[in-house]
Amino acid sequence: MELFQEFGARGHEQVTFCHKPEFGLKAIIAIHDTTLGPALGGCRMWQYDSEQEAIIDVLRLSRGMTYKAAVTGLELGGGKSVIIGDPQKDKSKEMWRAFGRFVEGLGGRYITAEDVGTSVHDMEIVRAETRHVTGISRMLGGSGDPSPVTARGVYVGIKAAAKFHQGRESLQGLKVAIQGLGHVGMHLADLLHHDGAELVVCDIHQEHVEEAVRRFSARPVGVDEIYSQNVDVFSPCALGAVVNDQTIDVLKCAIVAGAANNQLAIEKVHGPMLAERGILYAPDYVINAGGLINVFHEMKGYDEEAALDQADGIYDSLLSIFHVSKERDIPPHEASNHVAEERMQKARERRRDRLQNIYLHGAN
């Protein structure tokens, strides 16, 4: 693998390999872009089949964080870290502290958080070594569970999509199929039910389904039946890659808008396929940015109301992406990439002008 070629192809600024065998730590921290601010992104712990797989994952995920922060209008760049190991067996306090020292060594260019395979508790150990960590519990002054803020973003995102695609001003009577009633899905169901939406739900855990039936009069269906429901909105809130060759053909919805990451199995294939079928797709990294907004607010001194208010901005972000998509005749996921790139380009130009000014006229 030609490492510099890989970094260059995706535009990475810095990739740090962290090795402390005495503490069982093998980690990679990727800083993709810091044009808009420090690179923030979670730390994933996973038993990768090869080091190459870990490198590709951290490069892909960190780049995604740059776009997510840019399109959401946050003063943050994109980064991510991965620890190679089994999260069930290979964690230790010493390992987390060693990781924390590496994060501290980057001097705030990278800010870490929990992700797949890591927990709030792990991040609290990291915090003993560095201030550059978010996703800490409320008891310790952090922002705690991000799901209510993520759900709020998805809720306003569904409103934006229904307004743009169907001209709806209200969610009264809107039919929504929610796949997955976990932390985000259940909050989302609550918000939609409150506005008079009719819910169809599924989950692999029966007790979650029963709760939604009881609280929101939702109609339960099997996990394989959720795709073919006659609804306005299909809202994936469980797994990635659920929009794929098999499911696109059976979807009867007008809109796909949910919290799950990486909903399109293959972006370049399934994004255009949805558009060809006249189904409006709310790009996942735009509509589910509430979690990132939540940790951004933790960095400033956490205020839940302020985080929820900013998540409401996802409504306008999505509307403008849908307009760009229509004007340029490109699918929404491409339009959101353009919007993010344009914001970064403007920031780079402003920085270049500032530096030029300093060069010509001095710092004052």
Ligand code: NAD
């Ligand atoms: P969660 O684990 O709390 O909930 C997922 C739910 O989906 C669970 O109830 C699970 O039983 C159910 N499920 C699993 N497989 C299923 C299947 N095949 N069919 C139907 N249901 C199934 O996770 P969450 O925190 O609610 O996050 C949901 C999704 O949103 C994930 O993809 C996550 O990466 C993404 N996301 C979450 C946040 C957040 O703030 N929690 C932020 C951004 C993105």
